[in-house]
Amino acid sequence: MPGPYSDKVMDHFMNPRNMGEIEDADGVGEVGNPACGDVMKLFLKIENDRIVDVKFKTFGCGAAIASSSMTTELIKGKTIDEALKLSNQAVAEALGGLPPAKEHCSVLAEDALKAALEDYKKKKG
């Protein structure tokens, strides 16, 4: 079906990777865009500065869910420094592009990741 979403986006929307929560997460980031109504929550498990597990929960549109899912795939196994370098463009690109009106969803995913890493740093003190 021709539509505004790439096959990649639809794949991640239908089969989200790493959906769920981590009970004893080392870092949790929750961000939201009230204009659009998306809310993303990212849970990180970190060992030796490396993201060993990641889960997400998202209330939002197709692009928001796919961006969250893709982000978890992109950072799993990465070091914190590597993860910090992840840009929203990279997320959008990995998804095969997002419609212009939906680019903010990948920004939201980047923001959620930053917030979770921030939280991790704060918790670690």
Added chain:
Amino acid sequence: MPGPYSDKVMDHFMNPRNMGEIEDADGVGEVGNPACGDVMKLFLKIENDRIVDVKFKTFGCGAAIASSSMTTELIKGKTIDEALKLSNQAVAEALGGLPPAKEHCSVLAEDALKAALEDYKKKKG
């Protein structure tokens, strides 16, 4: 074919009655409507106050030709007094009606008749 003109109009347009000139006419009337470009010329042969022959020439649209033709039919054999009573509505009615934008053509026919009768009276002195 459905069109703006009645069958009667088309019949008189295609087969105009009394088309031509009368060389030694007793009355001739020529009228024109410069706005539309119609010119009508009516020739009367009158004996004992009665129209014994009538012919017309018309430069003009379908309605103008049909109105002229119908007028000649309606007045042939009539007395002058009877002919003077012929109204443009009567001409239009006899034609099965004219489109609103063409009603002036029947007026023109009435005018041509009046002018020809006027001419007759003038000539008679």
Added chain:
Amino acid sequence: MKRIYFDHSATTPVDNRVLDAMLPYFAEQFGNPSSVLIEEGGIPHKAVDEAREKIARLVGAEKDEIIFTASATEANNLAIKGLALANRDKGKRILFSDIEHFSIMNQADFMRILGFEIDFVRVDNYGVLDMEDLKKKVTDGTVLVSVMHANLEIGTIEPVKEIASFLKERGVIFHSDGAGTSGRIPVSVNDLGIDTMTISPHQFYGPKGIAALYLRKDVRLASIIQGGFQEMGYRAGTENIPGIVGFGEAARLAMEEMDERVQKLTMLGRRLWDGLASSIDYLHFTGHPKQRLPGHVSFWIEFVEGESLLLWLNLNSIASASGSACASNMMAVDETGLKASHVLTAVGVPPEICHGSITFSLGKDNTMDEVEHLLSVIPGIVKRLRDMSPLYASFKQQQKEHDK
């Protein structure tokens, strides 16, 4: 799987009988109706005439009270701009209801450039026009009021007759956008007492690219598209003959089958409504529970985002619509336009939780099996999306703590 089309508010398929009526006017009877003096123009001219008659009959009007336009949008633009300009000696103040379609709403700026003042009349939580607010806002110098006949997002039918009778007393012109009603439910312009009404055939199995404005005799209207002498001078341009013929046939069929269609839609709609009410918690219906379009069921679900729900329904072969900001502004050039539906906001749904709005609008060819199929799949989708939602998780958490 065969698609289940529950989005008749967006558009409807052209009825095959309508298409058949249109077909001769493309390649065979292709003439220009303005060329009345040649044979080629005669039959199309007559066809336009006959279609106009059928459409007039559908809404109880006279033939020469129907003006063809290219869309409901254009009809709404012709009505607002044309009535305001032609009657500006009466006043400069125009009122729109808060839930008008974009094709009314988005004229506001243009009208202000023309020197008019636009104000808005409130609706209640069912989307019904607030008569008290209207009465307060119709001040001296009010020339025109526009209140739609029914809103296609929430299904509410407005008290147009009551509004018309009040406005008539006050000498104010009244336009009603009937894109959601004419051809769908019985409409009589004289009974309603309106001055102009938009009629949109692609909402009732007619073609796209054609619509009409009903204009009550002796109401003054200016044209917005000038040119040749078509449409009694109100709207120039060579006529869309096949479109007009199809419109006429759709109108004829709508009139003939009206009772049957309404009855069926009422029944299917009721089952859908009840089924949703009993199977999904935290679901809120929108619009008026009784004064609504038959076969129209609209609602929002807490902790479920509309676009995602719509996408999942689509993946399950069900076509629906969503007033979700994300869904309805999908094709915007950027995200600046992402606002929750003004209609849902107007009926008091808090903007931060109305993103789950969905509209099911059924049509004459839908079946009870299709309704039952929808009812069988939607709970699973809702569960799935809620399971993904951090909002639902914390709500459940709070609930648990509260229950302790």
Added chain:
Amino acid sequence: MKRIYFDHSATTPVDNRVLDAMLPYFAEQFGNPSSVLIEEGGIPHKAVDEAREKIARLVGAEKDEIIFTASATEANNLAIKGLALANRDKGKRILFSDIEHFSIMNQADFMRILGFEIDFVRVDNYGVLDMEDLKKKVTDGTVLVSVMHANLEIGTIEPVKEIASFLKERGVIFHSDGAGTSGRIPVSVNDLGIDTMTISPHQFYGPKGIAALYLRKDVRLASIIQGGFQEMGYRAGTENIPGIVGFGEAARLAMEEMDERVQKLTMLGRRLWDGLASSIDYLHFTGHPKQRLPGHVSFWIEFVEGESLLLWLNLNSIASASGSACASNMMAVDETGLKASHVLTAVGVPPEICHGSITFSLGKDNTMDEVEHLLSVIPGIVKRLRDMSPLYASFKQQQKEHDK
């Protein structure tokens, strides 16, 4: 007898290949392209996109420089009103050529209400724009000039490229009505250098009810019909999908078959021209003898009224058009509108003798046999009408006296 259609300036039949392309979009792919998130919307959305591309290619434009409208008339209205309103900071003065179509001309009053000033630029006796008059009339504060690409009544093709280049220097926006040219002769908007151009598919075997405005990138345009987000915000309303698809296909075919069509029309047109010149006296061709549309032959005949000639041709199975006041205002509500064509008046034909004007506009499916048939019947008709004419009688009389 089979009809002979020589009135392709009024409209053309839809090509069967065009109709075939349209058919799936009525009852099957009927979705609303705005509903991009459901399957029903996807294919129509893509179809609109592809059609836009084909139309862009026809005139050498980019895809997003094409705005769909319902008619050439609407495109002309969008251009004049939309360009003037969006650029009114540049000036309030607008120029039309003296021979623009009604869909430009009749906007004058509306534009004056909006505060603009309209002036007119002369043409010469061939209908070619008078460049000197243009240069004189483009004064400071001139925001917009509209000169059509070709006039369908007299066939003349205007020096649009020259006009565009002058106006560009002066920073004045230039609209050209291409209803008579695009799809008929090769058109390149970049080569011509125009800012906007009207394109009308029912003039080249596409459907009625759809047309387009080419809008050069970064030229500002205001909308005249507001509503949803269709057509990049320039023109709201649910798209006429079958119409758009048919338009696209007609554009593709026109491009593919352009050379062939032009060649054939040129040849048929030449034969018709020469045949008339040699068989009918006191016949005056109108328009430019060389810079004219292929297959377009227009003239007036002294002592022959146009409507009557047209009616007789029609009775002989030949469809033509007449600029005769009587013929072209046939459907006026009363006779007040009966004026000789403003085009013929502008090219210097004295109003009292231009009632015999006739236009033959040939099409791709006409044949040499049809041309020969016309040539064989027209002298008899002319004789018949002249024999009825009192004007011809007195002319002949004068001539006789003069010859003595």
